[in-house]
Amino acid sequence: MELSAYLPILVFFALGLAVGGAILTLSKIVRPKHTLVKDLPYESGILGGTPARQRFSIDFYLTAMLFIVFDIELAFLYPVALTLRDDGLLGLVVLIVFVFTIVEALVYIWKKKALEWR
Amino acid sequence: MLSVLPWIVLALPLVACIVLMLWPTEPDRRITRVIAVGSVAAAFALVIAIFVDLLGRDAEERTEVTTLWEWAAVGDLEINLALQVDQLSTFMMLIITGVGSLIIFYSMEYMEEDRDYRRYFAEMTFFVFSMLLLVLAANYLFLIVGWAFVGLASYLLIGYYYDRPSAVAASKKAFVVNVIGDVGMVLAAFLLIRDLGTLEYTEVFATAEGGLGDGSTSAEAVGFLLFVGAAAKSAQIPLHTWLPDAMEGPTPVSALIHAATMVTAGVYMVARSNALYELAPYAAGTIAVVGAITLFMAATIATVQDDIKRVLAWSTVSQIGYMMVAAGLGLYGAAMFHMMTHAFFKACLFLSAGIVIHAMLGEQSLDRMGNLRGRLRAAFVGMLVGALAISGIPPFSGFFSKDEILAYALAQGTLGVIVGIVGILGAGLTAFYMFRLVFRAFYGPDPDGGYNPEPHVTTWVMAAPVLILAFLATFAGWIQVPQGWKLVDDWLDPVVGTPDLKPSLGLEAATSLVSVALCVVAIGVAWWLFGHGSERRLAHAKTLARYREVLHQGYYFDWAFEKFLIEPGRQVGAFLRDFMEPAAIQGSIRSTVVATLETARGLSFLQAGLVRLYVFTMIAGLAIVGVIFILVGT
Amino acid sequence: MSGSGVPLLAYLLVSGAMFLIGLLGVMIRRNPLMVLLAVELMLNGANVTLVGFSRFWDTTDGQTFALVVMVVAAAEVVIGLGLVVAVYRQRLRLNIDEMTRLRG
């Protein structure tokens, strides 16, 4: 096989790394410096630069996390569904084990009270 | 019978150590004494039994290897826990257990005021065990194990007064230097495994000729690596700097470990490996040269020491130099003979010094001594005899052993002549510094300010061992007389062989005359300088100030190590840390205000770009690995 | 290689690009959520490679692998989210503590 034709990839990699390194070093040099004096509370003593993202509720993320339980399930159920007929009983058993595990996870988050919105 | 006795000999001190360690409470001091002294003395008795048994056989049947169990089999390499009893190991055992029991007996009173008596004797017995293991081992691996154990024991005992920072520092120094030696030995062992596929003495020496090849690089490498170990353990230049500091330990420890037994292990190992050094002429030559340099430098340094124990320490370094010279030239019999006499007179000297120190409540400086001969008779006798012996004044033992080395050396060709002459000069220096010590401590007027309290006389418990050792130091030399009978050489001959070049009667006589004459002159000078009070000494001290400084610094070895090894090492470490640990630096400058601000800013460690740095180094590493692959691959 | 359709090199270049962009993202972004996204990008870059090669050798191994990787990636991201949430909660509490302490 003439896979050695793919030397470009290596070159590409090297190039990418070089660029990345350059960017990093640059950003290291020119990035705004945080010094004690700059960051000290000024005027009426308001703390400098509090990020905005702390405003909206964090529980939002929590529910976002739960999607794995229901989503990954599908990712696997699709191919299984396609070949279930050929796999026969064995496939069914495997499927059941898999689903059971997912359900277990569901029970877990349930008991951990992650499902109700605080 | 010989299959059992050595194991018992080995077990006795070990059991004693374990019993003392596991004793639930601080045991009654009498019990401690009985256990410690009893075990070692019993071991001595058994060794004598072994000796007699060997005497009963003819020279060829005197080697007996007994295996306890196959410890590890790595591929085709088998390592057994086995003991080898032969002339050499028996000879060593006699010295170790004999001198050892005397010194431990002596410690009973010396350590009387000490708070943890038990720990001292436990560690002492542990040392005896390790030393016996070292000399009894039947293969290099267990030699290394014993080697490391004695290193550990000396580490523990040097640091015995752990509330003294200097003691702790000294013990660490000693340990690290010794481990460097161990590494040398381990590497040598690797080479032996690679080329011979075995570590058992008998097989190694049998196959060495074919496996390594005469004068081959690997033979030389093995020789040098082994000598690294020997030099570290036996305080040969440049690995000698730990021994003087080791005097931080209790005096009996210095007597047993840092004079009589452990520090001579290097000589033993070289003698044991004689078959290998036959094949490695350069390594052997190096040993002789290093020995010569060491004996001379150490002797010169000893002439300016003002601490009674440090004088003896440097003289030990110097005397081991003599043994190394002999071993390097293939005069193993002479080396072992000198080791024996040295064990006697140096132990005698240390124990006498111990009496002085004990009597003066820990005072060690010669400036605070003087005119002690009337006050501490036993110490005086021991010190005087020891000094005469070490200076090689007939009929004391040192004369026979040292002059045998010198005379034989002079007969061994050019290198031999050179080192022999150095040795003769060293002998003169030896006489000088030893009698400097004797005169300053025991003659002249009382130290200014006099003694308070008056040195208290010690009981027979400390006096007796000194006198016994003094007796041995006087007469032990007679077992080997120039041109006469050579009991030690004949005894050891089957193991280490005897040199084929022997000095003529004339040469021996000449050597003896010259060295003795030199010694007498040196003693005279010492008397003229130190015999009566300090003014002459101080006057000359001023004129020679610059040289004295060089010697006081021990030719700046410590300074050089500190400057060129340790300090750079520290800097590298500091650099690496700062380079690798931005977190640590952050932590150091972190104050409440900064902390508040950072928490306000969110995830401080992401802000600080640490993760970025981590990932970045990973990428750099990836590039490196890739490049290596490409380079190697094509 | 099977001539029809997208050439292998295209797959590889795209995937390599995704991988590198993700790498740079990890190194440059400060917001942990963004960093997680970048990691996701890297993993999926690898996935594209797998799929591309899987087509090149026409076997299904690569695609199976890719499927597994998707799950793994999801799991990783979820853990990441969870930790970020926890950290923020921690920060909020901390901030309050700090202020009270400073005021007192």
Added chain:
Amino acid sequence: MTHLNVVAATPQIIVAAAGVLAMSMGLFNRYEIRRYGPSAISLAGIVAAFVMIVLLWGDREEAFGGGIRSDRFSLLLSAIFLVSAALVIGLAWRESAAVDRRGEFAGLVMVAVAGMMLVASAGDLIVLFLGIETLSVALYVLCALEVWRERSLESGLKYLITGAVGSSILLYGFALLFGATGTVDLAEIGEQLGGTSFAGEPLVIAAMALIVVGLGFKASAVPFHMWTPDVYEGAPTSITAFMSTATKAAALAAFLRIFQGVLPDLAGDWRVAIAVLAVASIVVGNVAALAQDSLKRMLAYSSIAHAGYLLIGVAAGSVQGAEAVIYYLIVYLAMTMTAFAVVIIREREVENGEMLEAFAGYARARPVLGVAATLAMLSLAGFPPLAGFIGKFLLFSAAVEANMTWLAIVGALGSVVSLGYYLRILGVMWLGTPADGERPARLLAVPAPVMMATGTAAIAIIGLALFADPMIDISRGAAEALLAP
């Protein structure tokens, strides 16, 4: 083709199931179940898996159509992981992380072990990657388990991000390897690349480089180690112990599987790179450890150095090398567990219990523990005749036999340097005087499970030295199983 011979995979299945069960135990309302259930179930699972390992001990068997192979190698390493997990569960008995989140703690440890077992027994790249990820994901959570402690969270998140990058690099390497050979099955890959060399195979080179990086990261070898000190310091100490023993073993297992097992006759091509990593790790780890004041950090760096020692065995590229690595992994488990156990015990007693000064005179106050610690430290430093010495001896002599004497020398010198900090610890423990008063502050009673775990590990150090022979034989069996067709 799908002859799933499930029996061969029972250990993994048992452990995984035990993990899931243990985790759900934490959900019960009855206090007793919450408190004792998880640990009990985990230990039961460990025992069961151990029994299965003993039963399966023998020649190669394949499960799930070659995806999982159980041979002496995988079984022995699985045993290592299981022992490590059991000890950790014992050590963590009263640790706040474990007390408050016992279900998660025990469960996740078991899940991580399952992942490690997958790594050791992987028959193809998919399972290998899956195993690595399973163990990593479980560890990310475990690191951050003490949610209320900022450092713990920080360490978890750091580990997650750097670890994810590491895994994706590894994955890219796997992808390229798959591309170069057209198969994910390790054995077939081996056949494909059998006679070849790296020369003129850019894909293989790139793949191998990426794989080395990914695995080097998991083994925390320099220069992929930067995360190690921070994560180890921040994580709950029992988890640190777990990571530095089991995870390292898993990473080394992967190294051996891929390089020793798949590409033995390309050793000439890859050994140099690995040797370089080894040297770098030994140097950096040992030197940096000298400058530490936190015992946890110091042990973290020492674990980096030990990754270096172990890689020497890999670089040797011989059966002796693999054998030495496996034996040393066993020894390393015992030594490190003991060392960390001391830290764990002290941490329960005082604030900043992991700092060196907290141990001033500790050994004199607790002689037994002191002796254990002394054994561990001396053995870690490779002091003869302790187990650590034998292990290093095997590793270095494997290097010498492979004509890489320079590696052996570097390793030996490294262990001399390492004495610097191990002795420092011992010095403080035995000779140091506490800041306040004669005795170190607050000596609490040590809970039985902790004591048992510590004792087991400490005794193992001696046992492994006394009875080195059988252990070495077993290791050789495992090493040969790697190459078995």
